[in-house]
Amino acid sequence: MEKTAHKQTINITPALQARIDELISHYPADKRKSALLPVLHEVQDAHDNWLSTDLMDVVAEILHIRPIEVYEVVTFYSMYNQKPMGKYMFEFCLTSCCGLRGADDMLEYACEKLQIAPGETTADGMFSVVGVQCLGACGYAPMMQLGDYYQEHLTKEKIDQIIEDCKAGKIILHDK
Ligand code: FES
Known part of the structure; x- marks a missing residue:
């Protein structure tokens, strides 16, 4: 390698x-x-x-x-990163249930908002946005993983709030 x-x-x-x-x-x-x-x-x-x-x-x-x-x-495995990623990594599930409930739009919205393309990281190293396969929370679609936690039933308003909370240091990424 x-x-x-x-x-x-x-x-x-x-x-x-x-x-x-x-x-x-x-x-x-x-x-x-x-x-x-x-x-x-x-x-x-x-x-x-x-x-x-x-x-x-x-x-x-x-x-x-x-x-x-x-x-x-x-x-x-997509949970391991081979290049530097943002502190807050938005991993949008793009598989069937989430796909049917607008996951692509959510990912696109987050990218627009953060002014990056999927797979990229913001210049300040704060945020990355990636698409991943089913995360096993299909009943809560559309959803994404952020650190150790799931953000569920996503809407554009929720994404705005999550970004604000990340910037304000209010999001806990890990459970340890
Ligand atoms: S399809 Fe998105 S969590 Fe399963």
């Missing part, structure tokens, strides 16, 4: 290492790889919401697996 174009400062702090060790301890000693997904979440959260190739290599080392085993997971 090619090296990531953007530079990333890697910092596995003692607190992060302790959390990683705790996750690994949930699995048998010879099955450290089983902790890969939660470890990637922890490491990504601690590194501005993205994973460079160098950081993925560090994760491989920690789990005693080959780097390719980390790359194939990171490139498969």
Whole structure:
């Protein structure tokens, strides 16, 4: 895999290492790889919401697996980012139920409002907008994920409010 174009400062702090060790301890000693997904979440959260190739290599080392085993997971799942993303990442579900309830319009509206295209990040590094596949909250369509939480039954007015709340620092992104 090619090296990531953007530079990333890697910092596995003692607190992060302790959390990683705790996750690994949930699995048998010879099955450290089983902790890969939660470890990637922890490491990504601690590194501005993205994973460079160098950081993925560090994760491989920690789990005693080959780097390719980390790359194939990171490139498969949309919740792992391979480039710097905004602090507030709007992940609009664009699958069937949300699609039928106007998800495309919601994504387009958010992009217009933030003056970026889908997949882009605002110049101040605050917001990114992406389209993703079904997030399992079809009954609350149209919806998006923002950090660890879902924003449901979206309307243009709700999106305005969410953006304002993000700017005011009122949105909690993670549950830990
Ligand atoms: S279709 Fe959007 S959450 Fe399932």
